[in-house]
Amino acid sequence: MGRHKQHKPRRSRGENDRPATEWFGTAFHSTAGMQHLDVRRSGNGVLITSSPAEIDGVPASWPLRLRNDVDGGLNEVGAALAAGRGHVFGVTEGPGQRTALAFLPDHPEEGVGTLARVRTSEDPDGDVVFERSAERPMGLWAEAGESLLRIVPLLGPDAPPADELEDCRLCPGCYRPVYESSSSHTLIGAGPLPLMGLCRLCAEGSTLRSLRQANVPIDTRQRTVLETVAAALA
Ligand SMILES: [Zn+2]
Structure with a gap:
């Protein structure tokens, strides 16, 4: 038997009065403990905070801000999360390497999906490096995606840019x-x-x-x- 895991995504209680531009959810994991996801408007974009996440293999919190003009569009990202569909976006090309954000659904054993920033090199035999990653139950990602889709229309074309993370x-x-x-x-x-x-x-x-x-x-x-x-x- 492998690791026993249990995921119980549940809605936060007593938070129905929160602004329409925010959402928060927690999964309770039998070995990893509490896993949080927070989605909120941030200027002309959306901020997705995963706590904890892995940054260079070390547990930390990962605030990921996506501007409304992100490659493919924020609606695409929200729709992919909501539908549990794999999605690659926010691709940036550098010298000899490429960085992309990816939603990788349905880990075969667990019913969990991973949001990651992945670096690949031009060399086809080169390593694929997970610079940042957050693993959550698919149900929690779906709720995050639906919230993202709700928030995007509220951004408005003239929302101010958020140059700094909140x-x-x-x-x-x-x-x-x-x-x-x-x-x-x-x-x-x-x-x-x-x-x-x-x-x-x-x-x-x-x-x-x-x-x-x-x-x-x-x-x-x-x-x-x-x-x-x-x-x-x-
Ligand atoms: Zn607390």
């Missing part, structure tokens, strides 16, 4: 990317732990409840933060 911190309880509009602005207690910048789901205690239901692993630091919040809420 600031994003990772919630200390769940490592969800927290942007200005999704921040809970909650500070609980003044204990030894920095509990600033918690996302709303962690501040309300719903993250800990979901984790207990889904029975997925969580690292010690996150657990300590969430249990401190739970104690403060009790």
Whole structure:
């Protein structure tokens, strides 16, 4: 038997009042823990943040901004994600090499898809390097794609360019990317732990409840933060 994995994409609760230009989803993975995806408008484009993702093989968060004039169009990207269809876009040619973004659906064993930035060399025997990649259940990608399709018409032709990525911190309880509009602005207690910048789901205690239901692993630091919040809420 290989690794046992379990994917339970679920909708965030209590976030129905969020702007139409944002979406957020989390999958609970039996070995990898929480896997977040955030899609939001960013100037004349869309920002897709995967946390965690792999950047040069190391876990990190990956904010990927796609301008509305991305090769093939943002609608194509959204439609491919929504339909679970493979898609290559954002190709850039450099000396002797080519970089492209790719959505690679349906990992044969797992029902997961991967969004990646892939570098290939002109040499047909050359290596294919995954510079960045994020693996998520297909259902979560589909929801992200549908959200992207909803957001694109709201961009408007005269939306200002976003030259710089918006600031994003990772919630200390769940490592969800927290942007200005999704921040809970909650500070609980003044204990030894920095509990600033918690996302709303962690501040309300719903993250800990979901984790207990889904029975997925969580690292010690996150657990300590969430249990401190739970104690403060009790
Ligand atoms: Zn959180």
